[in-house]
Amino acid sequence: MYYIGVDLGGTNIAVGLVDENYQIIESVSGPTKRERSSEEILKDMASLCKEVMDKRNLSEKDIHSIGVGSPGIASPKEGIILFSNNLGFDHVNVKNEIQKYIPVDVYVENDANCAALGEVLCxxxxxxxxxxxVTLGTGIGGGIIIDGKIYGGSFFGAGEIGHTVIQMTDGLACSCGRKGCWEQYASATALIRDAKEAAKNHPESKLIAMAKNQDAQNINAKVVFDAAQEEDETAKELLNRYFRYIACGVTNVINALEPSAVVIGGGISAQKEYLTEPVTRYVQEEMYGGLQLKTIIKAATLGNDAGIIGAALLGTTL
Ligand SMILES: [Zn+2]
Structure with a gap:
């Protein structure tokens, strides 16, 4: 039996054929061109699904189900994207559209939740x-897995951990309408913003020298980590503060849910222990009543594949 996972993004539609060992054995992708109608976008998605099936000469009876990960809020079993700002979708029935072309079960789930499921499965x-x-990217995505299953909340909106406030007084304005949200301090975007500011104030630091073409505009998260490794004081100070911001939100998560593991994803997870070791240390410092931290804090390992694998296996865990 095979599973099809779709990562429906604002820019690209990525489709993977996944086997029973959670391996992506075929993949294809195409542009979303999100200015189009949902019918046109989903027709393309169905074609991409057919394409991965054709690559292995598979028919509908070989496919357990198709799972779609999408930004926004979705009703998984009904297969409906209730709202996606990113795609401009409002109550779009993905299941009905896909089944016009491929008669198999279809499930839809928030993309961060799919990525979380992928990291848990394999x-x-x-x-x-x-x-x-927690995925530290443009913002902070969150996915909660309880007893091996995605916890979607009562109305499908759970997991928005990035929008928990960590700074009430003079907090930075957030796209969600609140001020001081965690993602304004601990997302990759926040680190890059703060690094560019620090580079301006400390022209002697290695941040600019190590950026592509020695242009401050090219400072990214990797540049900050690389400069810190070379003992650049500005970068070290910057990262230290950044780790504390991450730890603040992770501690909130642990205090609320006490998971056995917190996985940190996003491009920054490539830093592995350079990220998880200091964050773990700061979380331990902030633990309730000084209790011993038992939750393991790890870097994600699947990268972009997590979302596709998680989406593909949705039908087996709902
Ligand atoms: Zn917010």
């Missing part, structure tokens, strides 16, 4: 039952 948190995955 990534950093394999074998763990209660896990929270």
């Amino acid at each position: 990534g950093a948190a394999k074998g763990e039952k209660n896990v929270v995955v």
Whole structure:
């Protein structure tokens, strides 16, 4: 039996054929061109699904189900994207559209939740039952897994951990309408913003020298980590503060849910222990009543594949 996972993004539609060992054995992708109608976008998605099936000469009877990960809020079993700002979708029935072309079961889930499920099935948190995955990217995505299943909340909106406030007084304005949200301080975007500011104030630091073309505009998260490794004081100070911001939100998550593992995803997870070791140390410092931290804090291991694998296996865990 095979599973099809779709990562429906604002820019690209990525489709993977996944086998029973959670391996992506075929993949294809195409542009979303999100200015189009949902019918046109989903027709393309169905064609991409057919394409991965054709690559292995598979028919509908070989496919357990198709799972779609999408930004926004979705009703998984009904197969409906209730709202996606990113795609401009409002109550779009993905299941009905896909089934016009491929008669198999179709499920839809928030993309961060799919990535969390992927990491639990075969990534950093394999074998763990209660896990929270936080993805530090443009914002902060969150996925909560309880007893091996995605916890979607009562109305499908759970897991928005990035929008928990960590700074009430003079907090930075957030796209969600609140001020001081965690993602304004601990997302990759926040680190890059702060690094560019620090580079301006400390022209002697290695941040600019190590950026591509020695242009401050090219400072990214990797430049900050690389400069810190070379003992650049500005970068070290910057990262230290950044780790504390991450730890603040992770501690909130642990205090609320006490998962056995917290997985940190996003491009920054490539830093592995350079990220998880200091964050773990700061979380330990902030633990409730000084209790011993038992939750393991790990870097994600699947990268972009997590979302596709998690989406593909949705039908087996709902
Ligand atoms: Zn917010």
